[in-house]
Structure formats: C-alpha cells, structure tokens
Amino acid sequence: MDSARIVPVPPSLRRGFYYSMVQSKPKDPWSLLNLDLPARVAPAVGDDRHALHGAEPPQQHVSKSEGMGAWQWKKMLLELASIESISYFLAWRLLNILLFLFLLRWTKKTWWKLRGRGIIGTVVEFYLSLRRVLYGYFLRMPMVKGKVSKQVTEAITKLQRKLIPEDTVRNLSLPKNGMAHDEVRAELQKLAGMEHTRWEDGFVSGAVYHGEDELIKLQTDAFEKFTVSNPIHPDVFPGVRKMEAEVVAMVLSIFNAPAGAGGVTTSGGTESILMACLSARQKAYAERGVTEPEMIIPETAHTAFHKASCYFKIKLHLVACPAPDYQVDVNRVRRLINANTCLLVGSAPNFPHGIIDDISGLSKLALKYKVPLHVDCCLGSFLVPFLERAGFETVPFDFRLKGVTSISCDTHKYGFAPKGSSTVLYRTQQLRTYQYFVSADWSGGVYASPGIAGSRPGALIAGCWASMMSVGQEGYIDACSTIVGAAKSVANGISTSPILTAELEIIGNPLVSVVSFTARNLNIYDIADNMSSKGWHLNALQNPPAIHVAVTLPVAKVWEKLVADLELTVEEEREKERERIVKGTGKKGRAVGDSAALYGVAGSLPNKSVVEDLANGFLDTLYKA
Ligand SMILES: *Cc1c(COP(=O)(O)O)cnc(C)c1O
Numbered sequence: 001m002d003s004a005r006i007v008p009v010p011p012s013l014r015r016g017f018y019y020s021m022v023q024s025k026p027k028d029p030w031s032l033l034n035l036d037l038p039a040r041v042a043p044a045v046g047d048d049r050h051a052l053h054g055a056e057p058p059q060q061h062v063s064k065s066e067g068m069g070a071w072q073w074k075k076m077l078l079e080l081a082s083i084e085s086i087s088y089f090l091a092w093r094l095l096n097i098l099l100f101l102f103l104l105r106w107t108k109k110t111w112w113k114l115r116g117r118g119i120i121g122t123v124v125e126f127y128l129s130l131r132r133v134l135y136g137y138f139l140r141m142p143m144v145k146g147k148v149s150k151q152v153t154e155a156i157t158k159l160q161r162k163l164i165p166e167d168t169v170r171n172l173s174l175p176k177n178g179m180a181h182d183e184v185r186a187e188l189q190k191l192a193g194m195e196h197t198r199w200e201d202g203f204v205s206g207a208v209y210h211g212e213d214e215l216i217k218l219q220t221d222a223f224e225k226f227t228v229s230n231p232i233h234p235d236v237f238p239g240v241r242k243m244e245a246e247v248v249a250m251v252l253s254i255f256n257a258p259a260g261a262g263g264v265t266t267s268g269g270t271e272s273i274l275m276a277c278l279s280a281r282q283k284a285y286a287e288r289g290v291t292e293p294e295m296i297i298p299e300t301a302h303t304a305f306h307k308a309s310c311y312f313k314i315k316l317h318l319v320a321c322p323a324p325d326y327q328v329d330v331n332r333v334r335r336l337i338n339a340n341t342c343l344l345v346g347s348a349p350n351f352p353h354g355i356i357d358d359i360s361g362l363s364k365l366a367l368k369y370k371v372p373l374h375v376d377c378c379l380g381s382f383l384v385p386f387l388e389r390a391g392f393e394t395v396p397f398d399f400r401l402k403g404v405t406s407i408s409c410d411t412h413k414y415g416f417a418p419k420g421s422s423t424v425l426y427r428t429q430q431l432r433t434y435q436y437f438v439s440a441d442w443s444g445g446v447y448a449s450p451g452i453a454g455s456r457p458g459a460l461i462a463g464c465w466a467s468m469m470s471v472g473q474e475g476y477i478d479a480c481s482t483i484v485g486a487a488k489s490v491a492n493g494i495s496t497s498p499i500l501t502a503e504l505e506i507i508g509n510p511l512v513s514v515v516s517f518t519a520r521n522l523n524i525y526d527i528a529d530n531m532s533s534k535g536w537h538l539n540a541l542q543n544p545p546a547i548h549v550a551v552t553l554p555v556a557k558v559w560e561k562l563v564a565d566l567e568l569t570v571e572e573e574r575e576k577e578r579e580r581i582v583k584g585t586g587k588k589g590r591a592v593g594d595s596a597a598l599y600g601v602a603g604s605l606p607n608k609s610v611v612e613d614l615a616n617g618f619l620d621t622l623y624k625a
Pocket residue numbers: 268269270271273302304347349350351376378379410422
C-alpha cells in the first residue's frame with residue numbers, strides 16, 4: 001500500500017482494476033520506462049519518492065561527471081510528472097495496456113495457429129520453413145551459387161533457342177517509313193504461320209476452347225465494328241455499355257443469381273479473382289475494421305489467389321485436398337476461420353485436377369461464421385451450369401447455395417468469347433461497390449472505374465456479347481455434351497484399357513472437362529515428355545506429380561488418338577524401364593525431358609529459388625525481340 005502514497009491519484013481515478021494494479025505492484029515504476037540510467041544512479045532510484053515530494057536526492061550517490069547529467073534529465077522528467085502527477089500514472093497505465101494488447105495479440109495468433117493447424121501441423125510447418133531458409137543459405141554459398149547460376153543460365157539459353165527462331169528478321173526499331181498495308185498483312189500471315197504446337201489439330205490441352213472458323217469470323221466482325229470503342233466513355237459508345245451490362249446479366253442468370261445481384265466484366269479470370277478478393281478485403285475492413293485480413297483457400301485453388309494475397313496483402317491459408325476425393329478438407333477450413341478471415345474459397349472445378357470442391361459444405365461454414373465465400377468457376381465457366389441439362393452428374397455450386405457471395409466465370413474459356421474476357425459476379429451490389437475505385441478530387445476530374453483497368457477494349461466486350469448471343473443456351477448444352485462427354489471417354493479409356501489401368505491412376509472423380517492422372521510406377525513426367533514428342537501439349541502438375549488434359553472442342557475431336565498415344569507412351573516408357581533394369585542403371589533413370597527436369601529434379605528441392613530463377617529467365621525470354 002506503500003506505493004499508493006507515491007502517486008497522488010485523484011479520487012476519481014481510485015477505482016477499478018488498473019488502479020489496484022498500480023497500488024500494489026510497482027515499487028519503482030520508472031524502471032519500467034527503461035530510462036537506462038547509469039548504474040551508480042540506480043541505487044538512488046528509491047529516492048524518486050523524495051523527488052516526487054519536492055526533496056533533493058542524496059548527492060553522494062551521484063558522480064559529478066556523468067551522473068549529474070543523467071540525474072538532471074531524470075529530474076526534469078520527474079518534475080514534469082509532478083506538475084501533472086497524473087500523467088505519471090497514465091504513462092504507467094498506458095504501458096500496461098500496450099503490454100496487455102501485445103500479449104493478447106500474440107496469444108491470439110498462437111491460439112489461432114494451433115487451432116488451425118494442430119500441434120503436429122504447426123511443428124511440421126515450422127520444420128519446412130526452417131528447412132527452406134537453411135537450404136536458401138546453402139544455395140547462396142559462393143561455390144554452390146556459382147554452379148547453380150551456371151546451370152540456370154544453360155537452361156535458359158536452351159529455352160531461348162527453342163522459343164526464339166534465329167532465322168527471322170528482327171524488328172528492333174520503328175520502320176522509318178510505315179509499311180504498306182498489304183506488306184503488313186503478308187507479315188501477319190507469316191507470324192500466324194510460325195511453327196507451333198498444333199492446337200488446330202486438338203493436340204493442346206485447354207488454351208483454345210472453341211476455334212471454329214465461323215465463330216472466329218463473327219468475333220472479328222464484332223471487333224471491326226468496335227475497334228475504337230472504350231466503355232470508359234458510355235456516352236460515346238452506348239452500344240458497348242449496353243453489351244457489357246447484358247453480358248453480366250446473362251452470366252448472372254446462368255448462375256442463378258438472386259435479385260439485387262451484380263457483376264462486372266474483366267480482362268480474364270485472374271482479374272476476376274483479384275477483384276473478388278479485393279472486394280472481400282474491403283468489406284472486412286469497412287464492416288468489421290479488419291486490418292490484417294486472411295483468406296482460406298484449397299491448395300488446388302488457382303494461383304490467382306496467391307497473386308491477390310501478394311498484391312493486396314491478404315494472408316493466405318492453404319488447406320489440403322486429400323485423396324481419395326481430392327476436395328478441400330472442409331473441417332480444416334473451419335478450424336482456420338478466425339476474426340481476421342475475410343474470404344473462403346472453393347473451386348468449381350479446380351485447374352489441376354478438375355475436381356469440384358464441396359461447395360455446399362463451404363457454404364454452410366460461410367453462413368455459420370458469416371464470412372464471404374468465393375466460388376472460382378473460371379474454368380467451369382459455361383460447362384458446369386449446363387451439366388445437368390446436358391444429362392451429366394452435377395453438384396450444387398452456384399448462388400442457390402446461400403453462403404456463396406461471389407463467383408468468377410471466364411467467358412473466354414467455355415463461354416467461347418475471345419481471349420481477354422471474364423466476369424465476376426456478386427450476390428449483392430454492395431459487394432460489387434467494394435471493388436470500385438473512385439477518386440473524387442483528382443485534378444483530372446471526378447474519376448470512377450469499376451476495376452483495375454482505366455480504358456478498356458470495347459471490342460472484346462462486343463466479341464464476348466456476339467459469341468454468347470450466337471451460341472445460346474442450346475449451343476452451350478451441345479458443347480457441354482461434346483466436351484464433358486469426351487472427358488468422360490478419356491477417363492473411361494484410362495480406367496478400362498488394360499495397359500493404362502495398370503499404370504495410370506485418375507485423380508478423384510472429375511465431373512467436368514479436366515482429367516488428371518498419376519503414374520503408379522513410371523515417372524509421370526517422362527510420360528508427359530514422351531507425349532510432347534508425339535505432338536501433345538498436356539499440363540504437368542505437382543504435389544502430387546501428375547499430368548492433366550483439359551478437353552476443349554478441338555481436343556474432343558481427337559480423344560481416341562489421345563488415349564491410343566497414351567497407351568503407346570506407357571508401353572514405350574515401360575520398355576525403357578526394362579532396359580534400364582537389364583543394364584543395371586536403376587529403375588527410374590535420369591531425367592531427360594524438360595518436365596522431368598523441371599518437376600523431378602528442381603521440383604524436389606526444399607527451397608524453390610532455383611525454380612524461381614528459371615521462371616524469371618523464362619519471362620525475360622518472352623521479351624527478347
Ligand atoms: C483459367 C483459370 C483461372 C483464371 O485464369 P486466367 O488465365 O487469368 O483467365 C482461374 N481459375 C481456374 C480454375 C482456371 O482454370
């Protein structure tokens with residue numbers, strides 16, 4: 001009770017929890033402020049009490065040379081405190097509050113982490129990140145670094161040779177006098193005819209979703225009429241405004257949006273996802289004051305969510321999608337939800353495995369915990385909404401599930417619109433408002449734009465509108481039968497052909513257009529590379545190692561050849577393995593192909609910085625004229 005006398009606290013403050021803490025705890029509150037006084041002054045600290053009551057401290061404790069300065073400084077502070085003696089109390093109290101908040105924050109975070117990942121999961125995560133950091137140091141050791149960078153450079157040079165033909169004229173500066181239009185057209189013809197992987201023959205997974213000449217012609221006509229148009233000027237281009245609004249309305253209707261829903265068009269699936277994440281982040285901030293937003297996504301969700309996390313500083317929680325169904329583990333999602341959660345995510349379907357997550361389960365969570373749920377239907381686009389009408393098995397995925405608050409749908413995938421066209425849909429217009437950007441006091445005038453872009457190509461909106469109007473519901477149902485039918489035939493081929501079933505295993509139960517598979521014994525990347533040598537361009541996947549084919553209209557025409565070539569490839573790779581065993585060089589053999597090298601060798605490293613270097617080199621290569 002002694003210290004209560006030290007601090008003259010006005011009666012009005014002599015109440016409550018903090019006051020009783022002050023009364024009982026601090027014998028020497030100044031030491032808490034950590035003023036770092038010289039050691040010789042320290043024993044005199046008890047004399048603060050005198051100071052507070054106006055008395056001088058005992059001089060013998062203070063050395064003249066250094067102690068006096070420190071003492072005077074301290075005295076000044078103390079005088080300040082006694083002028084407003086209450087400020088002393090407040091400072092101490094503030095310190096306590098800060099400490100309390102600090103501890104609360106870390107206790108909360110630790111608790112969230114433990115609840116979200118479990119003790120083992122947390123330890124494993126820690127171990128993996130430690131390993132990553134240590135391996136990073138290893139890679140930076142002078143000797144290792146030299147070797148690695150030499151290999152990276154070699155790989156990039158090889159890539160350049162493949163991507164950049166040597167024997168072409170390179171235009172590195174503007175032609176002095178413009179070329180005649182016919183000349184330009186001839187050049188364009190040559191560019192279009194450059195040697196490439198033949199999507200026209202259906203050998204490319206995904207990439208070109210329609211490609212029939214008649215639709216291309218219609219889209220080109222639409223471009224021509226709206227080449228100069230820009231929806232940022234709705235009064236100049238009213239037709240574009242009308243078409244954009246109608247595209248959004250039509251997509252909303254196929255996803256069973258309720259009254260009051262809204263949407264926008266974007267440049268592609270990535271932008272649609274970025275906008276949905278931004279909207280969710282802004283909502284959490286505006287409505288709940290969340291300043292450290294987090295989102296919970298399936299491991300298999302599109303990497304655009306990682307981009308959103310990086311661009312918009314939203315902490316990302318990845319949730320495993322375990323065998324046998326390869327859907328996101330809803331229970332683990334639940335455990336990761338906390339007060340900072342601004343968005344849950346499910347895919348319908350995801351890119352790697354073509355699996356539709358348990359959107360109903362996620363929707364229940366979203367409703368229960370009152371957090372938004374985004375469904376990534378970029379790939380599912382115009383297939384998933386028509387599965388039922390095309391006679392295929394389906395699951396709930398759209399706005400009919402009450403917890404679903406936003407959906408991204410790529411018109412430029414199975415909507416067959418020209419590339420550069422997608423939509424993001426919101427259950428309410430308020431959610432859409434959260435993605436808007438408005439600048440009210442810019443010297444260029446009041447500025448408002450719906451998304452990232454300022455000016456936008458009206459021609460693409462016209463191309464999208466024209467495609468949707470010409471294909472129509474029946475057209476999309478037909479396309480769905482053809483494409484999903486072919487995907488099912490490929491899956492069926494893999495699981496019934498004696499050669500293929502013995503070696504390949506389909507991942508999960510794909511309901512849409514993507515079929516992915518792993519190899520039981522062979523290296524799946526050797527199979528991918530062998531298929532490449534036969535002209536096929538399939539997608540290599542990792543974690544687990546697998547490949548997939550995304551069936552499109554061109555692929556649907558040649559699915560039988562795809563299965564036949566897979567059989568041939570598996571037999572050839574088996575034969576190679578047999579030879580290796582006979583020669584005694586081991587079952588697996590060295591990685592020879594590009595995917596085998598990238599995913600087999602570089603992919604197994606604990607720290608992916610080498611892969612990042614390679615990828616950066618790849619991007620640089622794209623800009624080598
Ligand atoms: C294609 C795709 C996207 C978006 O990709 P963009 O290339 O930006 O259009 C998003 N999610 C999934 C599942 C996809 O397949």
